Amino acid sequence: MSTQAAGPAAAFDLDRPWCVDERVAVRPEPFGALLYHFGTRRLTFLKDPMVLAVVRGLAEQPSARSACESAGVPAPAMAAYERALATLASSQMIRARDGR
Amino acid sequence: MSPPLPLVEQFQRGLAAPICLTWELTYACNLSCVHCLSSSGRRDPRELTTAQCMALIDEFERMQVFYVNIGGGEPTVRPDFWELVDYAVAHRVGVKFSTNGIRITPEVARRLSGSDYIDVQISLDGATEQVNDAVRGAGSYRTAVRAMRNLAAAGFSGFKLSVVVTSQNAGQLDEFAALADDHGAQLRLTRLRPAGRGADVWVELHPTSAQQRAVYDWLVSRGENVLTGDSFFHLAGYGQALPGLNMCGAGRVVCLVDPVGDVYACPFAIHDSFLAGNVTDGGGFTRVWRESELFTDLRRPQSGGACASCAAFDACRGGCMAAKFFTGLPLDGPDPECVLGHGEAALAAASPGGVTLPRPYPDHSRPARQSGPVPVTIGRRRPPSRACDEDPLAGLASLAG
Numbered sequence: 001m002s003t004q005a006a007g008p009a010a011a012f013d014l015d016r017p018w019c020v021d022e023r024v025a026v027r028p029e030p031f032g033a034l035l036y037h038f039g040t041r042r043l044t045f046l047k048d049p050m051v052l053a054v055v056r057g058l059a060e061q062p063s064a065r066s067a068c069e070s071a072g073v074p075a076p077a078m079a080a081y082e083r084a085l086a087t088l089a090s091s092q093m094i095r096a097r098d099g100r
Numbered sequence: 101m102s103p104p105l106p107l108v109e110q111f112q113r114g115l116a117a118p119i120c121l122t123w124e125l126t127y128a129c130n131l132s133c134v135h136c137l138s139s140s141g142r143r144d145p146r147e148l149t150t151a152q153c154m155a156l157i158d159e160f161e162r163m164q165v166f167y168v169n170i171g172g173g174e175p176t177v178r179p180d181f182w183e184l185v186d187y188a189v190a191h192r193v194g195v196k197f198s199t200n201g202i203r204i205t206p207e208v209a210r211r212l213s214g215s216d217y218i219d220v221q222i223s224l225d226g227a228t229e230q231v232n233d234a235v236r237g238a239g240s241y242r243t244a245v246r247a248m249r250n251l252a253a254a255g256f257s258g259f260k261l262s263v264v265v266t267s268q269n270a271g272q273l274d275e276f277a278a279l280a281d282d283h284g285a286q287l288r289l290t291r292l293r294p295a296g297r298g299a300d301v302w303v304e305l306h307p308t309s310a311q312q313r314a315v316y317d318w319l320v321s322r323g324e325n326v327l328t329g330d331s332f333f334h335l336a337g338y339g340q341a342l343p344g345l346n347m348c349g350a351g352r353v354v355c356l357v358d359p360v361g362d363v364y365a366c367p368f369a370i371h372d373s374f375l376a377g378n379v380t381d382g383g384g385f386t387r388v389w390r391e392s393e394l395f396t397d398l399r400r401p402q403s404g405g406a407c408a409s410c411a412a413f414d415a416c417r418g419g420c421m422a423a424k425f426f427t428g429l430p431l432d433g434p435d436p437e438c439v440l441g442h443g444e445a446a447l448a449a450a451s452p453g454g455v456t457l458p459r460p461y462p463d464h465s466r467p468a469r470q471s472g473p474v475p476v477t478i479g480r481r482r483p484p485s486r487a488c489d490e491d492p493l494a495g496l497a498s499l500a501g
Contacts, residue, residue, distance in 0.1 A: 023150055028116070029110075031107065034115075036194075038166075041219065043119065
């Protein structure tokens with residue numbers, strides 16, 4: 001119930017380590033995945049399986065960029081994935097792992 | 101990297117698990133609201149046992165159902181209610197429960213306020229005692245307000261004040277918003293459906309077309325600050341869609357599990373025609389959700405029928421299946437509250453001499469003579485209404501294309 005207003009979206013840094021927030025559940029679906037945040041009670045969807053692979057890889061990779069690369073995101077698409085991750089960060093679905 | 105279909109169409113083909121699952125835990129209720137969509141009152145002796153409920157929660161956990169909307173009846177009167185809530189939370193299945201407030205004591209409120217996994221929805225259908233109690237029964241306004249005070253005092257911010265919009269309260273929307281603000285709650289408005297006992301009072305209680313327009317304008321002005329459980333998607337025919345998915349989720353993203361474990365396509369369609377199976381059947385809830393004939397059928401592309409040629413069809417998609425069914429309208433025709441007025445014409449054409457309407461069933465209403473709160477004036481029968489619950493899609497963000 002403690003719905004916190006999202007703070008001003010910090011600029012997303014592709015070269016920092018990120019992870020899925022502990023209060024978020026990720027459910028694979030035929031089109032990609034659904035994410036539900038128990039704290040904000042918000043639902044978001046991932047519209048393709050590659051974004052799901054990126055999100056799942058975040059916790060193990062030294063940076064969001066390497067999570068994208070290891071999921072097979074082609075270089076020309078990197079900007080679109082960066083925007084997607086920034087949106088997830090601003091809705092608290094993912095958080096920086098380095099305590100920033 | 102765009103998907104082949106728009107997301108709404110993906111959703112219409114069904115998901116691995118529901119987004120919004122309503123679980124009526126009991127038909128027992130201390131109130132007898134005239135518009136109760138589950139015709140609640142008396143407990144059904146075949147109610148699922150505690151062990152069966154826990155097994156169902158285990159299944160929800162396996163399917164990754166994020167949360168369940170628990171209702172009834174009045175769910176908190178089940179002796180094992182708090183035990184089941186604790187069990188669900190321990191299994192990472194979130195619980196949002198709808199209550200008339202009867203059991204929300206200061207102590208309970210303090211306990212509830214500690215968890216991200218629990219949300220509470222207080223039902224109130226009038227911003228004044230007079231308007232509310234005429235529908236929900238004498239004393240129900242005070243009970244609900246006391247519960248809200250207890251939640252607010254316990255620091256539970258953001259609980260929901262849930263209102264079914266009727267002809268009687270449609271002029272009180274600002275007052276409802278103020279009442280929610282005063283208690284640190286969020287207002288949630290849902291549509292009156294002619295389901296359960298609501299079928300008996302729908303003609304009298306549903307908003308007039310002028311009220312409906314005013315409700316729409318009010319909702320548009322409030323944006324995402326007021327939740328609607330996506331229940332007013334038929335109003336998208338006015339032009340701008342309200343926040344949410346704006347589609348009928350029955351059997352596609354939504355379903356209902358009733359106290360005896362029967363699975364219906366949606367909370368407003370408790371009738372044999374929309375019964376998909378039972379959670380105690382072989383394969384359990386998972387199989388009903390993924391393989392039942394009814395749900396498979398609902399996930400097929402639907403024809404627009406009589407509405408197909410209407411310019412507003414892409415917006416309203418023909419409206420609410422249950423509203424059509426219980427008012428005797430064809431499922432592929434206009435919603436009875438079609439914003440272009442096609443519903444009124446269809447209703448007039450459908451019942452020139454009074455056709456026999458499908459009866460909501462089963463009926464758990466208490467016999468007419470009652471000792472509890474007795475509803476006044478508005479009809480013969482009566483409990484709480486909740487819709488597809490808080491719009492879970494308010495956060496929809498279009499990602500990666």
